[in-house]
Amino acid sequence: MTTYDSLTTASLLPRAEARALLEHASGRRREWLIAHGDEEAPEAVAAAFAELARRRRAGEPLAYLVGWREFHGRRFEVCEGILIPRADTEVAVRWACSVAAQRGRVLDLGTGSGAIAVSLALERPDLAVEATDVSPVAVEVAARNAQALGASALRVRQGNWYAALDEDERFDLIVANPPYLAADDPHLALGDLRHEPASALTDGADGLRALAAIVAGAAARLRAGGWLGVEHGWTQGAAVRTLLANAGFGKVRTLRDDEDRDRLTVGQAPAAPAQAG
Numbered sequence: 001m002t003t004y005d006s007l008t009t010a011s012l013l014p015r016a017e018a019r020a021l022l023e024h025a026s027g028r029r030r031e032w033l034i035a036h037g038d039e040e041a042p043e044a045v046a047a048a049f050a051e052l053a054r055r056r057r058a059g060e061p062l063a064y065l066v067g068w069r070e071f072h073g074r075r076f077e078v079c080e081g082i083l084i085p086r087a088d089t090e091v092a093v094r095w096a097c098s099v100a101a102q103r104g105r106v107l108d109l110g111t112g113s114g115a116i117a118v119s120l121a122l123e124r125p126d127l128a129v130e131a132t133d134v135s136p137v138a139v140e141v142a143a144r145n146a147q148a149l150g151a152s153a154l155r156v157r158q159g160n161w162y163a164a165l166d167e168d169e170r171f172d173l174i175v176a177n178p179p180y181l182a183a184d185d186p187h188l189a190l191g192d193l194r195h196e197p198a199s200a201l202t203d204g205a206d207g208l209r210a211l212a213a214i215v216a217g218a219a220a221r222l223r224a225g226g227w228l229g230v231e232h233g234w235t236q237g238a239a240v241r242t243l244l245a246n247a248g249f250g251k252v253r254t255l256r257d258d259e260d261r262d263r264l265t266v267g268q269a270p271a272a273p274a275q276a277g
C-alpha cells in the first residue's frame with residue numbers, strides 16, 4: 001500500500017520540500033497530511049506527486065512547482081518569469097516600515113511578485129504604495145498578489161524604472177531590489193537562479209548599472225527629506241554608498257541582512273533649500 005508518508009520518504013527529497021509538493025499534489029493541508037500520513041494515497045495523487053518530485057530532483061525551483069513562496073509571513077504567488085522573493089529582501093521591508101513618514105507615498109521599483117510593495121501596504125496601511133516593473137508578467141502577478149492578500153489599493157504599473165510614472169509624481173520613500181548580479185556572475189548558473197528570469201537577476205553589465213539608474217533618477221522623484229533604499233549584493237555596499245553620496249544623498253549607510261552581510265544601502269534626499277527672503 002502506498003501511504004502519504006511512504007510517498008514523501010521514497011521521494012528522497014528533504015522532508016519539508018516533499019511535504020510542500022504533496023500538499024500541492026493532493027490539495028490537502030499540511031496538518032491533514034500529518035494526521036493521515038498512514039492512509040493510502042489515491043493513485044492520481046501518487047502519480048502527480050511522483051512527477052513533481054522528479055522535477056524537483058532535476059533542479060526546478062520548489063516555488064515554481066507549488067506556485068508560491070512565503071515572504072515576510074505571507075504566501076506570494078510566483079511562476080516562471082517572476083523572481084522568487086528571498087528572505088534577504090525582508091531587510092528592505094523592515095527598513096521602509098520604520099522610516100516611512102505617516103501617510104507617506106511610497107514607490108517600489110521593480111516589484112516582481114509585489115513582495116516588498118504588498119508587505120509594506122499591509123504592514124503600514126497608512127501609506128499609499130505604488131509599484132512598477134518592466135515585465136508585464138510581474139505587473140499581472142503583483143496585482144494578483146495585492147488583491148489576494150488584501151492590499152487592493154496598491155497600484156502596479158508597467159515601464160522602465162521611473163518612466164512608468166506620471167511626470168509630476170513625487171514620493172516620500174523609494175525602495176528597490178533591482179537586478180544586481182554582473183552578467184558573468186557564476187551564481188547565475190547555479191540552483192534556482194538557472195530557472196529565474198535573467199532580466200530580474202542581472203543588468204547584463206557589471207551589476208551596478210540598474211542600481212546607478214535608480215539612484216540617478218531618485219532625487220527628482222523624492223520630496224524634500226525623502227528616503228531611498230536599494231538592495232544590492234553583499235560585495236557592493238561601498239560602491240552603492242558612493243553612488244548615493246555622489247547623487248547628493250545624506251545619512252548614507254548600509255544595513256546588513258540576517259547573515260550579517262551588506263544588503264541595503266539607504267540615504268536621505270536633501271531638505272528643500274530655504275525660501276529666499
Ligand SMILES: C[S@@+](CC[C@H](N)C(=O)[O-])C[C@H]1O[C@@H](n2cnc3c(N)ncnc32)[C@H](O)[C@@H]1O
Nearest residue numbers: 083085110111112133134135160161177178200
Ligand atoms: C531582483 S528582482 C526583484 C523583485 C521583487 N522586488 C523582489 O524583491 O522579490 C528585480 C525586478 O526588477 C525588474 N526590472 C528589471 N529591469 C527593470 C527596468 N528597467 N525597469 C523596471 N523594472 C525592471 C525585473 O522584472 C524584476 O521583477
